[in-house]
Amino acid sequence: MAATNLTEVVLLACGSFNPITNMHLRMFELARDHLEDTGHYTVVKGIISPVGDAYKKKGLIEVDHRLEMASLAADTSDWITVDPWESLQPEWVETAKVVRHHYEELLASEQNKDAVDSVKYAKKRRIEEKSTTCTTPRASISPNLRKIALKLKQKKVIELKGEQYIIKTTSSFRNYTTRFNVGQEFEEFTKGLDNRRLKSLVTWKGNKLVCEQTGEKNNRGWAHWIEDDKLHLDLYCDGEVCSQVFKKKGCE
Numbered sequence: 307m308a309a310t311n312l313t314e315v316v317l318l319a320c321g322s323f324n325p326i327t328n329m330h331l332r333m334f335e336l337a338r339d340h341l342e343d344t345g346h347y348t349v350v351k352g353i354i355s356p357v358g359d360a361y362k363k364k365g366l367i368e369v370d371h372r373l374e375m376a377s378l379a380a381d382t383s384d385w386i387t388v389d390p391w392e393s394l395q396p397e398w399v400e401t402a403k404v405v406r407h408h409y410e411e412l413l414a415s416e417q418n419k420d421a422v423d424s425v426k427y428a429k430k431r432r433i434e435e436k437s438t439t440c441t442t443p444r445a446s447i448s449p450n451l452r453k454i455a456l457k458l459k460q461k462k463v464i465e466l467k468g469e470q471y472i473i474k475t476t477s478s479f480r481n482y483t484t485r486f487n488v489g490q491e492f493e494e495f496t497k498g499l500d501n502r503r504l505k506s507l508v509t510w511k512g513n514k515l516v517c518e519q520t521g522e523k524n525n526r527g528w529a530h531w532i533e534d535d536k537l538h539l540d541l542y543c544d545g546e547v548c549s550q551v552f553k554k555k556g557c558e
Contacts, residue, residue, distance in 0.1 A: 312348040315341055318408055320392065320401050323356045324366055326376045330354070334386055352386035355404055358393040369393045370459075377481060462537065462552050464530070471508070471515075473530075486517075494519070 317337055323330060338349040356372045357363075369390075376388045392404050465472040474483045482499055486492050486508050494506040504521040514531040526543040537552040 313346060314350045315347045316408070316412060317349060317352040318355060318405060319353070320355045320404055321357065322361065322363055322366055323354065323372050323376050324363070325372065326354070326379045331379060331383070331386065350385070352383075353408060354380060354386065354388045355392045355408075356388070356390070358395050358398065360396060360398045362398075374476075381481065460550070460552075462539075464537075488515075 317334055319330070319334065321330075334352040338352070341347040341349055354376050356369065356376055357366075359366065359369050373388060373390055373393060380386045380388050389408070391407060392399050460475055460477045462476075463472075463474045465474075469487050470485055471488065472483065472485050475481065482496070484494060484506075486506065488508050488510060491505055491507045494504045496502050496504065502521050502523075504519045504526070506517055506519045506527075508515060508517045510516070511529075514529045516529045517527045519526040519528075523543050525545065528542065529538075529540045531538050535554065537554075539550040539552070541548040541550070
């Protein structure tokens with residue numbers, strides 16, 4: 307009989323990952339197999355936490371490169387992720403403090419999940435009783451995630467192969483690729499971003515390539531356009547807008 311009271315476990319590996327290797331990933335699998343074979347645990351997540359440049363280990367390559375390599379190595383895994391928090395700290399961080407940070411993040415995540423579940427139930431009940439539409443409140447973003455986002459340097463490549471557009475967005479934290487044909491609705495899974503399943507439709511509106519996304523959030527989508535030899539991007543959701551500007555490679 308399968309156990310129903312398994313203890314959930316998150317595996318955390320700290321180190322230089324200079325560079326990451328197959329055995330780094332293999333140790334996650336070995337640890338997961340051993341724990342789950344006991345019949346007492348279930349591993350729900352694996353976290354790779356590269357040390358920052360302040361560690362000053364001889365031969366340590368810059369953290370941006372180590373994060374990029376780790377992200378590429380873990381890209382095909384559905385349970386191992388790369389977290390840049392430790393690597394972005396200005397000073398070397400003791401392992402115990404890294405463990406404490408992730409423990410607090412996991413607790414906060416569980417609390418937010420409970421809050422969202424409560425909101426969804428209340429929303430459903432209000433719709434049934436009053437037959438009105440209710441907007442789901444925006445989830446809070448942790449201060450640490452905000453700091454990471456502000457420090458990231460993104461690269462964006464837009465390709466046209468036949469009638470299909472391919473937009474690749476890469477950074478030392480996360481990579482994301484989307485493929486679509488203009489005017490054709492498609493299923494999209496925002497893996498590594500906010501992990502939502504959407505129906506997306508991209509069309510031309512004047513000189514802007516505009517995407518309208520239908521899912522859990524209202525008025526969600528994006529718009530790309532070129533102006534003054536720069537690529538502009540507006541991301542919008544629930545009345546909020548995030549604007550980004552990209553320069554051509556080699557331009558100052």
